Every structure is written in structure tokens, then in C-alpha cells.
Amino acid sequence: MHLDLRLPIGLMFGIFGLILTGFGLVSDPKIYQRSLGINVNLGWGCILLAFSVFMLAMAYRAKRKSH
Amino acid sequence: MEAVHLGGVDYVILIVYTLFVLGIGVALKRFMKTSTDFFLSGRSIPAWITGLAFISANLGAQEVIGMGASGAKYGIMTSHFYWLGAIPAMLFVGLFMMPFYYGSRARSVPEYLKLRYDEKTRGFNAVSFAVMTVFSSGVSMYALAKLMELLLGWNFHFSLAASAVIVLFYIFLGGLTSAIYNEVLQFFLIVLGFLPLVFLGLKDVGGPNGLLGAWQGLTTKLNAVAATEGFSPGTWTNSWSHLSQAADNPMGVEWFGLVMGLGFVLSFGYWCTDFLVIQRAMAADSMSAARRTPLIAAVPKMLFPALVILPGMIALVAAPHPTVQRAAATSEKATAFTLPPARGIIPPKVEKDAQGNAVAVLDPKTKQPVPDYDLATPMMLLHYFPTGLLGLGLTALMASFMSGMAGNVTAFNTVWTYDIYQSYIAPNKSDNHYLWMGRASTVAGIAVSVGAAYFATQFNNIMDVLQLVFGFVNAPLFATFMLGMFWRRATGHGAFCGLLSGTVAAAMHHGWTVPAGAASLAKGGWLAFGHPLHVYRSEMAQNFWTAIFAWTTCFLLTILVSLCTRQNKTDDDLRGLVYSLTPHVAKDEHLAWYAQPATLALLVLAATVALNILFW
Numbered sequence: 001m002h003l004d005l006r007l008p009i010g011l012m013f014g015i016f017g018l019i020l021t022g023f024g025l026v027s028d029p030k031i032y033q034r035s036l037g038i039n040v041n042l043g044w045g046c047i048l049l050a051f052s053v054f055m056l057a058m059a060y061r062a063k064r065k066s067h
Numbered sequence: 068m069e070a071v072h073l074g075g076v077d078y079v080i081l082i083v084y085t086l087f088v089l090g091i092g093v094a095l096k097r098f099m100k101t102s103t104d105f106f107l108s109g110r111s112i113p114a115w116i117t118g119l120a121f122i123s124a125n126l127g128a129q130e131v132i133g134m135g136a137s138g139a140k141y142g143i144m145t146s147h148f149y150w151l152g153a154i155p156a157m158l159f160v161g162l163f164m165m166p167f168y169y170g171s172r173a174r175s176v177p178e179y180l181k182l183r184y185d186e187k188t189r190g191f192n193a194v195s196f197a198v199m200t201v202f203s204s205g206v207s208m209y210a211l212a213k214l215m216e217l218l219l220g221w222n223f224h225f226s227l228a229a230s231a232v233i234v235l236f237y238i239f240l241g242g243l244t245s246a247i248y249n250e251v252l253q254f255f256l257i258v259l260g261f262l263p264l265v266f267l268g269l270k271d272v273g274g275p276n277g278l279l280g281a282w283q284g285l286t287t288k289l290n291a292v293a294a295t296e297g298f299s300p301g302t303w304t305n306s307w308s309h310l311s312q313a314a315d316n317p318m319g320v321e322w323f324g325l326v327m328g329l330g331f332v333l334s335f336g337y338w339c340t341d342f343l344v345i346q347r348a349m350a351a352d353s354m355s356a357a358r359r360t361p362l363i364a365a366v367p368k369m370l371f372p373a374l375v376i377l378p379g380m381i382a383l384v385a386a387p388h389p390t391v392q393r394a395a396a397t398s399e400k401a402t403a404f405t406l407p408p409a410r411g412i413i414p415p416k417v418e419k420d421a422q423g424n425a426v427a428v429l430d431p432k433t434k435q436p437v438p439d440y441d442l443a444t445p446m447m448l449l450h451y452f453p454t455g456l457l458g459l460g461l462t463a464l465m466a467s468f469m470s471g472m473a474g475n476v477t478a479f480n481t482v483w484t485y486d487i488y489q490s491y492i493a494p495n496k497s498d499n500h501y502l503w504m505g506r507a508s509t510v511a512g513i514a515v516s517v518g519a520a521y522f523a524t525q526f527n528n529i530m531d532v533l534q535l536v537f538g539f540v541n542a543p544l545f546a547t548f549m550l551g552m553f554w555r556r557a558t559g560h561g562a563f564c565g566l567l568s569g570t571v572a573a574a575m576h577h578g579w580t581v582p583a584g585a586a587s588l589a590k591g592g593w594l595a596f597g598h599p600l601h602v603y604r605s606e607m608a609q610n611f612w613t614a615i616f617a618w619t620t621c622f623l624l625t626i627l628v629s630l631c632t633r634q635n636k637t638d639d640d641l642r643g644l645v646y647s648l649t650p651h652v653a654k655d656e657h658l659a660w661y662a663q664p665a666t667l668a669l670l671v672l673a674a675t676v677a678l679n680i681l682f683w
Binding site (some may be wrong): 005008010011012013015016019020024025027031032033034035036038040044047048050051054 | 078079083084087090091094095098116248251253259263267270271345387450451452453454456459539625
């Protein structure tokens, strides 16, 4: 097919990553009682951002190769 | 008290996901020009995508919720559904069967049966499969809407309608490609949405001393559970050690029934013949991609127990958190959360007492509340995830329901259009007409599914009975395919008689035996009039043995009838359909050694054996 799936995957998780890290930075620390005191929004948001960058880089590489 | 309600950020995540799902459908619309594009993605999808879609189509609701429930009920023994009941069959279908499915250019599994055997065998398979898929998709929708009502107080009709409309929208526009692309999106969402749950749960229950320390901590706590249930220590954390007798483990099965029933008949019957998953491989862009599809899928499948079973095991022993557990009841149905948990953080099953108050269901023998195991995994999400991550987790949960639904719908519209409509109702129409029919049957299939979902709200038992009947039809199937692919003498009459008698044998076995403590005839014994021939320790054991009887009957009768009837297919007809008449492609020259199907399969097999030994 002519749509590189890595593009929407990378974009979607990029948006999720931004939302979670952003929210993790401003949220009330009290809500992290349930997650054992860990700011999981910030932490997991960063991991999602890394995943997104990886997917987008793969898509970019594939596009450059085909040109 | 803290209510379980979603914050704005959770809704944003859910909405972003929905927009991407719909957007993929829109983006793919312009590529849907022929019926092959719509039903088979024009056979143009790379292996990594079909592989992840293969596993994601199977990663429906019964996987995430059901395997979590089994993890709590049976512990790590649940991993047999993966390491024994999935991986070997997935490797087999990739290495040995895909050459015939893909190579024959059949457009569906029933069509393979027509090419290999005859019209009646195909018809039997096509009709039973089509009915089964629309009902399964209805059951998924029903379960999703029920769960959202319970967890979040969402309106049942709203959830049902929303899930139906979303799935309809993207399949209608983008066909199988749309379903496959979204399944891959859902795959990553489920993995990335549930992984933090496992980390947090293990750290909480097992202690901070690394992975090994956490596992040991979990084992100690689960041993205490095993002791109260009357089993020896390690029953919840060893997969093979407690299988010599059915009485030794909570599953109530012994090793032979497990290996033959689950590991052979049920597993090969599902992974090697179910069009729902095979369709993903058929969409691959080359023979080697089709063969690698189930092999690539086997890698995540092998690791899924950590993602879906472990949360259930943790839920069984996690300590209730006062501010979290007592979620304010957002709806009348949410009373399960206001009652004290039955086990760990798992809420009890709820019934109405004489005054109409909701009370926990008590076990008649022990007088203890009966845990509602299906809520183990959803409860874990609410227990550990703060708002933000909770949105991601719940979106992942909804995605798992939708991928199951979409898989069924795409399999249905293909089998309906190619195997029923084109074959029996309107042959020789233009390709455009069948493309139109594909879209029309997508709408009709989802409409029937919605009907089935409402039907399920009225008659819960009827759905159980239907699932049972589908089980009877499916159990013997692998014998038909195995003989078809590896024995050229097998005939159409033989296959049909074998399938029919295998189905009947399954029904009779179920009718003459009962599982211990069966409350209704839907559980078995409906032919026995109170004098069952055998009482199994559990429903699962009965299921495994029903499958074994069905398969054996089908296998023997197909051989017997084939030997008594004439083979009306010539060797030329069977070329590409039967092993001995098909030229073998041992190697794909353009692939590196490590990407060869055989190498891949060996690696996965070695890793699976290692996992079995590790958790023995």
C-alpha cells in the first residue's frame, strides 16, 4: 500500500507522549499515590515520545531510500 | 473518597485515538478500487504489518480480559494457552500450511476447501463461519458496552452504538487494509498501555528488589492463596509441575488432556484454519511474507503472558487501597466496587437480595464472596493508573475490543461475498458489484452484530449455547485440513462426512458428560438424563476432551469414507493444494539466513521451550 503505517503510529504516540509529559509536569503530585508515588505520566510520556521518534525516523529513512 | 471518573486529559487521549482510527479509514479510501483491494488488501502488505495484525486480530477482548481472569483463577498455568496452545500451531501454519493457502490463490479458507474437496464441504464451513463471526463481533460489542457501563457509568446504548459506528466507518472506507492498519495501531496501543501496569503491579506486590525479587515476592503471596485453596505451594507460579492429576491444580486438568486437547486439537484447529487470522497472512505481498506472518506474530504472542496474565495474578494478591477501591458508584451497576473486594483487589460478583439491595454472591460451601474474575484486569487499571495514564490504559482496553470486532467483520464480509453470495446467490457479476456487496455486507454484518449484542442482554444463556455449538463445529476442522493438505487420497465425500460426524461426536460427548458442579444443561449432560458417563473436574477439562473426541472421529471417518469413495479430483486439480503435488520452496534466495522462515521458526521454538522450562 502507499501509506507508510509508521507515520500515523509515530504521530499518534507523539501526541500521546506530549499530552502525558505535559500533564505530568503540571499535575498535582497527590494523584500519584496510586502509582506508588511515581510520576508515571511524566516517565511513561517520555518513553512514548522516544517510541514516536523511532517510528518517525524509520518512516523518514524509508522515504529517503525510495527516492 | 475518590470517584473513578475520567479527567479531561483522559478524554483527550481517547478522542485523539478515535480520530486516528477514523483517519486511517479516510486515508485508505482512495486505494480501494477492486474487490481484491477491499477483501485482500490487493495482496500488497509487508510481513511486519500482517504479522502484527495477525496477532492483534486475535488480541480481542477475550484475550485481555479473559486471560487476566484466568491468570487470577489459575496462575501461570494460563500460559499454556500461549506456549503450548498457540506457538507450535503458529509455527506449523507458517512453515507448512501457508504455501497452500497463499500459493493456491484461494481468497478465503472456505474457498480452499472448495478447491481441495468440493462444494458441500465449503458450504458447510462458510455458513457456520459466517454465522459465528457476526455473533462473536456482537459478543465483543456487548462486553465492551457492559464494561464501560460498570467502570465509568457510560450509557450502555451509547458505547454499543459508538463502537459499532467507528468500526463500520473505517472498514466501510478502507476494507481489510483499514482493519489491518488499525490492528497494528491497536497492537502498539495495547502493549504500551498495559506495560506500565505490569511494572507498577510487580513493584507493589513483589517489592523493589528488581524483576527476580519481585517475582519471588509474588510467588510467596500466591503460595498463601494456594494454601487456602487446598493446593500445594507453587501451584499458581509453576506451569507444568502440578499437572499429573486433575485434582492437583485449579484448572482441573491433567497433562494428557491439556497437551492433546489444547496443545493439539484446539490450538491447531484455531491457528491453522480460522479465516479471521489466516486472512491477514493472505493479504501479504509475497509468499515469503505470508509464511513469515504467523512467525513474526509468534514473537509477541510468546511474550504476551507477561502483559495479560501477570496483571490477573497481581490483582489476586494486591492490597486494596481504601481511597481507590471504594470508587463512588457512578451508576447503580457499579455496586461491585462499593462492596469490599472478594480477593486481593478483585470485586465480588453481585446479585440482588430479596429487598432488591445489591449483595455479594456467596460460595454455597465456604460462605465466602465469589470473586468476579473478569474484573481483575480492569480493576488493576483503576487501582494503579492516575488520570492521564488511565486514559491511555482504558483506550487500550477499548482498542482490544474493537480489534476483535473488526477482525470478525472483515472475515465475515469476505466469506459472505466470495463464498456465499458469489457462489450461490449471484455468480458472474462485475467486480464492482462484489466490491459494492463487500461494503453492503459490512453494514449488514455490523447491524446483525448489534442485534446479537442486544439479544445477549436478554438471553445470556443463549449466547453460551451458541458458543458451545460453534465449538462443536470447529473442533474437528483441523483433521479435515491436515488430511487435505498432506494426503492426496482424501476425497470430498470423506471430508464432508468426517466434518459432520466430528461435529456430532463433539455434541454427543458434551451431552453425555458433565463438569463437576454443573448447574445447567448448557454445561453438559443434556443427553445423559441425570446419569452422565463421566464427570470431569472442570469445564475446561470437558472442553479439551470434547475436542479430542471430535478430532479423532473426524480424522478416522474422513480416512474411512475416502477409501470407500472415488477421488474425483485429478492430480492436476490438486497441484498447489496438496503437499506431495506441490513443488517445495525450501529457501527464499533473496532473504538473509536469519530472515528465512525456517530460521525464524527455530528461534521462536527454542525461546518457547526455554520459557516453559523457566516456569516449569
